[in-house]
Amino acid sequence: MEHGHDYQPGHTYNFQILGRVYAGLLVLAALMIGFFLMPIERLPIDWLDLHLIKRLLILADAITMVGIIAGFLMGLKYEKTKLNAVIFLSNFAFLTIFLLFVMADIGMRGAMDPSFTKQLNWKSPVTEENNKMQEAPAP
Amino acid sequence: MASTTLQEHEVAHHFDDLEQEFESQKFGMWLFMASEIMMFGALLVGGLFLLYLHPDAFAESRPHLDWRLGALNTFFLLTGGFTMARAAGFAQQREQGKVRTNLILSLLLACGFLVVKTIEYKAKFHHGLLPGHAFHGEGFTSLHAHIFFGYYFVATGLHALHVLIGMGLMIWCLKVSKRVQFTRDYYTPVEFAGMYWALVDLVWVFLFPLLYLVG
Amino acid sequence: MTAHVHDNINYLKTSKGLKSWLTTVDHKRIGLMYLASILVFFITGGLYALLFRLELWTPNKDFLSVDQYNNFFTMHGVIMVFLVVVPGIPGALGNFVLPLQIGAKDLAFPKLNLTSLYLYWLGAILAVISLLAGHADSGWTFYAPYSLSKNPAVMWMLTAAFLLGFSSILTGLNFIVTIHKMRAPGMTWFRMPLFIWALYATAIMQVFATPVLGITLILMLVENFFHIGIFDPALGGDPILMQHFFWFYSHPAVYIIVVPAFGIASELIATFSKKEIFGYKFIAFSSVAITVIGFLVWGHHMFVAGQSEVADTIFSFLTFFTAIPSAIKVFNWTTTLYKGSIELRTPMLYGLQVLFNFTIGGLTGIILAILSVDIHLHDTYFVVSHFHYVAMGTTMIAFIGGIHYWWPKMTGRMYNEVVGKFASLLVFVGFNTVFFPQLIMGSQGSPRRYYHYLPDFQIFHQISTIGIIILAVGLFTALINLLMSLRRAPDAPQNPWGARTLEWEFAETPPVLFNFKETPVVTHGPYEFAKEGA
Numbered sequence: 001m002e003h004g005h006d007y008q009p010g011h012t013y014n015f016q017i018l019g020r021v022y023a024g025l026l027v028l029a030a031l032m033i034g035f036f037l038m039p040i041e042r043l044p045i046d047w048l049d050l051h052l053i054k055r056l057l058i059l060a061d062a063i064t065m066v067g068i069i070a071g072f073l074m075g076l077k078y079e080k081t082k083l084n085a086v087i088f089l090s091n092f093a094f095l096t097i098f099l100l101f102v103m104a105d106i107g108m109r110g111a112m113d114p115s116f117t118k119q120l121n122w123k124s125p126v127t128e129e130n131n132k133m134q135e136a137p138a139p
Numbered sequence: 140m141a142s143t144t145l146q147e148h149e150v151a152h153h154f155d156d157l158e159q160e161f162e163s164q165k166f167g168m169w170l171f172m173a174s175e176i177m178m179f180g181a182l183l184v185g186g187l188f189l190l191y192l193h194p195d196a197f198a199e200s201r202p203h204l205d206w207r208l209g210a211l212n213t214f215f216l217l218t219g220g221f222t223m224a225r226a227a228g229f230a231q232q233r234e235q236g237k238v239r240t241n242l243i244l245s246l247l248l249a250c251g252f253l254v255v256k257t258i259e260y261k262a263k264f265h266h267g268l269l270p271g272h273a274f275h276g277e278g279f280t281s282l283h284a285h286i287f288f289g290y291y292f293v294a295t296g297l298h299a300l301h302v303l304i305g306m307g308l309m310i311w312c313l314k315v316s317k318r319v320q321f322t323r324d325y326y327t328p329v330e331f332a333g334m335y336w337a338l339v340d341l342v343w344v345f346l347f348p349l350l351y352l353v354g
Numbered sequence: 355m356t357a358h359v360h361d362n363i364n365y366l367k368t369s370k371g372l373k374s375w376l377t378t379v380d381h382k383r384i385g386l387m388y389l390a391s392i393l394v395f396f397i398t399g400g401l402y403a404l405l406f407r408l409e410l411w412t413p414n415k416d417f418l419s420v421d422q423y424n425n426f427f428t429m430h431g432v433i434m435v436f437l438v439v440v441p442g443i444p445g446a447l448g449n450f451v452l453p454l455q456i457g458a459k460d461l462a463f464p465k466l467n468l469t470s471l472y473l474y475w476l477g478a479i480l481a482v483i484s485l486l487a488g489h490a491d492s493g494w495t496f497y498a499p500y501s502l503s504k505n506p507a508v509m510w511m512l513t514a515a516f517l518l519g520f521s522s523i524l525t526g527l528n529f530i531v532t533i534h535k536m537r538a539p540g541m542t543w544f545r546m547p548l549f550i551w552a553l554y555a556t557a558i559m560q561v562f563a564t565p566v567l568g569i570t571l572i573l574m575l576v577e578n579f580f581h582i583g584i585f586d587p588a589l590g591g592d593p594i595l596m597q598h599f600f601w602f603y604s605h606p607a608v609y610i611i612v613v614p615a616f617g618i619a620s621e622l623i624a625t626f627s628k629k630e631i632f633g634y635k636f637i638a639f640s641s642v643a644i645t646v647i648g649f650l651v652w653g654h655h656m657f658v659a660g661q662s663e664v665a666d667t668i669f670s671f672l673t674f675f676t677a678i679p680s681a682i683k684v685f686n687w688t689t690t691l692y693k694g695s696i697e698l699r700t701p702m703l704y705g706l707q708v709l710f711n712f713t714i715g716g717l718t719g720i721i722l723a724i725l726s727v728d729i730h731l732h733d734t735y736f737v738v739s740h741f742h743y744v745a746m747g748t749t750m751i752a753f754i755g756g757i758h759y760w761w762p763k764m765t766g767r768m769y770n771e772v773v774g775k776f777a778s779l780l781v782f783v784g785f786n787t788v789f790f791p792q793l794i795m796g797s798q799g800s801p802r803r804y805y806h807y808l809p810d811f812q813i814f815h816q817i818s819t820i821g822i823i824i825l826a827v828g829l830f831t832a833l834i835n836l837l838m839s840l841r842r843a844p845d846a847p848q849n850p851w852g853a854r855t856l857e858w859e860f861a862e863t864p865p866v867l868f869n870f871k872e873t874p875v876v877t878h879g880p881y882e883f884a885k886e887g888a
């Protein structure tokens with residue numbers, strides 16, 4: 001029991017920093033919506049996939065927000081051990097692997113063997129039924 | 140002072156000291172959040188897969204979600220994260236009353252989130268923008284718009300469930316605050332509820348653009 | 355201070371009655387309750403196997419209908435995977451042994467530990483409900499779209515698996531925190547027994563992979579009820595996406611199943627060779643390496659499912675890497691045996707079986723990782739045999755060996771050594787008689803899960819069926835031998851095997867409530883036998 005005396009759990013919250021973090025998050029959220037509303041894809045540049053650029057901008061914004069949330073609201077920045085940061089980052093490592101490999105499947109079906117159709121192209125009976133119902137009253 | 144009637148926290152029997160107890164619990168909390176992130180992360184991977192598989196369905200369905208409502212909800216969640224962090228800060232300063240105020244504020248913001256969500260869900264039901272066979276939206280040319288709305292309901296539904304769990308944690312903190320005196324050495328419940336709320340924020344930060352902005 | 359009087363009595367006697375067990379937070383009692391539940395389900399799952407193996411005596415109908423047959427192999431698979439091998443070693447032996455081996459009073463979160471036991475029971479109850487609700491017949495893999503046909507039995511099963519996954523996450527979380535934060539003074543990372551390293555690697559997979567199973571099962575249930583169309587091809591979904599989700603968990607799950615068994619094998623082989631284990635750090639790190647590689651190879655289950663050839667090639671390539679850490683273990687165990695003073699006690703006989711069976715199980719895995727070969731072998735009895743050599747031949751055999759090893763510590767009693775050895779021999783012969791013919795039959799193209807089969811394969815099926823009877827006799831002999839020991843007076847010495855790990859050297863047999871009368875201070879590694887008596 002004795003050697004716990006000089007120990008203080010966690011970090012001391014600083015309201016000033018918290019206020020700035022909150023403001024920063026709101027600005028980033030506004031920026032994200034700004035990217036969405038900006039008609040970037042109508043710029044007269046055809047050698048760039050502007051839709052993709054727009055998505056990447058939004059993604060970068062989201063990742064920044066996640067970094068701030070994890071760092072300040074979850075307190076990752078103040079942790080004394082690296083361990084918790086390692087856990088958090090390995091999450092993203094595993095998920096990136098998951099995404100990349102799933103995309104290596106769906107994005108490349110038929111890449112080597114053309115007889116292999118790109119995707120399993122099933123027609124949806126749900127909307128087919130709808131279409132039939134819409135067409136039916138005509139006769 | 141109220142603190143005369145409140146108990147001080149005691150370290151559980153199987154821990155040696157406060158340090159071991161707090162650090163273990165913090166570590167456990169991180170692992171738990173890691174498992175939550177894996178779950179939502181996999182759901183997001185599924186969403187991206189569907190976006191790739193049916194871009195037309197996503198492009199056509201996305202305008203049926205109102206980004207302004209989504210933005211309002213983003214505001215509610217981020218502000219809730221802010222007030223939860225303030226609650227933890229006040230817990231460190233032994234300000235039991237201010238802790239409660241901030242917890243209640245966070246609860247109200249969470250309720251606001253759920254109210255907006257309900258309004259959105261109602262509109263979807265009204266327009267028949269539903270999963271699977273229940274889908275009867277009008278004016279869709281894509282064959283797979285029902286998948287977008289199916290995914291929308293699953294993802295936001297699961298997220299809303301976590302909002303409810305987060306609210307449960309806030310209520311639990313309110314209860315603890317009536318019994319135990321929070322101190323610089325013991326503010327764990329509020330801190331952990333705040334971390335959990337930050338997780339709810341974190342998931343939303345990805346979910347919001349995927350559903351409302353990107354499709 | 356009455357509490358202190360209680361603290362020094364053995365944990366089985368501190369309190370009495372059913373309620374004291376159901377509300378306990380003592381990791382040792384929770385471990386024993388896991389052990390009892392898991393053995394019950396092991397017997398249940400085994401009986402299913404026995405019944406459908408008897409049905410396969412002839413190529414045509416004997417006494418089970420097609421429906422019953424499909425249901426029986428599904429029940430066998432689900433029970434064995436989700437209720438026996440995944441929670442098995444961590445839940446039963448890990449719970450009991452982990453705090454003892456690192457010198458802790460309990461796990462970091464005792465109440466959470468009880469919660470995961472209750473979640474396990476709840477999952478088990480749902481599995482039983484599924485049994486009453488009809489015939490679950492999707493196989494344990496729940497592949498879409500067949501499992502999306504609104505079969506209530508399958509839906510109950512999905513829910514059961516979800517709860518069992520949740521239980522598994524909580525156990526893993528508890529173990530990781532305990533290993534990091536609760537080690538006794540002097541218990542450095544490299545003084546930890548290899549069983550702890552194995553549980554640690556397993557726990558990482560439980561925490562990071564199981565949530566993906568959770569979301570898969572949620573999506574499957576939602577798909578069943580609301581027809582979202584994520585996995586259902588008829589609605590525009592992609593059934594292969596379901597397989598990605600499923601195997602992202604279930605391949606690591608194979609290592610969740612087998613890595614703890616490696617840990618037990620290391621304990622058994624080192625202790626009964628009375629020799630410092632060869633390549634301690636290599637074995638320890640190979641467990642962690644398996645964890646990491648285990649996350650990169652799930653696509654090898656989908657070579658013929660319609661996955662892209664690019665993904666096929668990547669997954670096949672990466673799968674070969676799993677051979678490296680696996681082989682490191684096998685070589686190090688063999689080297690440990692070399693010039694050791696080997697004592698062939700009952701647990702050691704199981705340890706040696708693990709070495710033998712895992713070599714076959716691992717090597718057949720490499721054969722299956724080869725793309726072109728897998729096209730031929732996919733979904734044949736070869737695959738069945740391969741994973742039974744791992745899940746049964748390695749994991750369950752190690753589990754049984756571990757039970758024999760820690761039984762004196764758990765109960766305070768020694769079992770009959772001669773009967774124990776005889777039973778282990780029967781198990782060895784029985785197990786290999788069941789599964790070796792299946793390797794041959796599979797390589798000749800006999801597909802798995804079929805009710806009717808070509809008459810050419812009948813001889814293999816019959817040998818296999820004879821094998822399962824021998825295996826069953828062996829397992830029951832072992833079980834009865836253990837249970838009979840409970841009728842004797844407590845007679846086990848504190849350290850019957852002369853082991854060097856904490857639970858034998860410091861803890862009494864059976865241990866006191868908080869494990870040690872005073873916190874042990876660790877001064878040597880877990881396998882330093884040479885220094886004994888020096």
Ligand SMILES: [Cu+2]
Pocket residue numbers: 604605608651652654655
């Ligand atoms: Cu695999």
